[in-house]
Amino acid sequence: MFTTIHAGYHPIGLEGLKLPKQFTFPFYYTPHPLCVKAAEEVQQYLKIQTDFEHNFGLEDGAEGLIIGKMFGVMLVETRTGHIGYLAGFSGKLGERNFVEGFVPPIFDTLNTSGFYKKGEHQLNEINTEIEALESAENYVKAKVELGNLHQRYEQELKEFKIYLKTQKKVRNQKREEARLELHADALADYESQLDKESIALHYKLKHLKLEWKLRLAKADEKLQLFEKVISNLKTQRKKLSAQLQRELHQSYSFLNAEGEHKDLLNIFKTQPPAAAGECAAPKLFQFAYKNELKPLAMAEFWWGASPKSQIRKHKQFYPACRSKCEPILGHMMEGLVVEPNPIFEFKSIKRRLDIVYEDNYLLVINKPEEVLSVPGKTIKESVLTQLRAYLPDAKGPILVHRLDMSTSGLLIAVKNEKTYKNIQKQFINRSIKKRYVAILDGEIPTTEGCIDLPLRVDLDNRPTQLVCYDYGKPAITKYKIIEVSEGKTRVYFYPITGRTHQLRVHAAHQLGLNAPIIGDDLYGKKGKRLHLHAEQITFEHPVKKEKVTFTVPSPF
Structure with missing residues (x-):
């Protein structure tokens, strides 16, 4: 029951559940059971509420732009020791900042009597004035006239220069003929006359340029009467916009557990x-x-239809965004005891290298799940570091390709640079064939097919990827269904390209298979492991010049 005590606070029963010992690390977490319970209450309210109108894309025929929304719940303790939760939403709901039962915004940009709306109104008035001036008949006419004059000037100048060249050829021809027919005195007088004609034409050219310069200056002066006013308005708009933006950023002032304030600029x-x-x-x-x-703890979930680019599943929990929230929450969580960032937790590789094949030129490795292919920023242990220890005399690069940290399966390593270049060329030419096996959270109705969804990194939330037709790189995956049972699908993936997170996004995205890989903590639900395994690879041996295939069955 979505019961409000005051503003955004709601009581919650513990029902035997233990309180969290540390606050949630918001960028990678498993929701606390009490947060799940609070989220379910909010979701139940959203199903039946009549307090606001917002098209989440969950009902056919609903009016308005479809906008799914991230909601959050925060488990809190009052000064008297009572436990409850707060509910919040990102952005606006139905073009409103305030909705009963949810916490208010940091700053109300919709307040009509506030500086922001007043400043926004001023900017709109300036924009309207600029648009009116730029579309005014006299201004448009002055621009056209100046443009036409420039064209006429260029044309006349071009034609006159052609005439000059023609006359020069004529004079040269006359000189040659006169040298054959005239005596010296008469020839000198004749050539002097030709020189005067040349000088006269060049004076005419100079006069033409001067005449056009004056005409153009007059037309430009007429145009500048309008453009000066427009330019002043644009300068005024730029100054006002910068001032308004700065004041807005200063108005977003955030508290932390120690009572300290910091605004967005700081x-x-x-x-x-x-x-x-x-x-x-x-x-x-x-x-x-x-x-x-x-x-005490928090969790955020998506409510509504999935956006076209990101992977967002209805009612599923997601971490806070990186680009906007990480710096802000870094300040706001100061003074709280927060769960450690799992990225900084050192995970020692206890298993030895699982070598599937080895000769004098290369190795085929079976990489375990949750082990980096190469050293990361915070975790240095990886398959590559193990290989360097195993092959101390190896020259040049050793690993030819990589697998995601969470993905297990086959990797090719080499012992010399010549072999590296050979295998690398096969990857570039896409002659190396790979087969992955995965288990998807959902039943896929088709038996096989091809997914073609271009990908790029989500700049607001690295390292996740977005489907982007404007700036994404081509990403193509063929698939074949092996088995469908009890809401799960076992599938073979055959990647044609090798983009970051390609199989994970192509599985989870609504335009792909719309069924995330089980255990996918970025595009699905966190589990014991990601159920994705590179189980087979086929390539040409660089020395034997014959096709070789290696297979390691899926561990799940």
């Missing part, structure tokens, strides 16, 4: 990203601190 040091501070998480923290509520 947090980001550079230009803050658009809509920074509008996500659910900062709103939840701000309300908690302002009302002396102790944050």
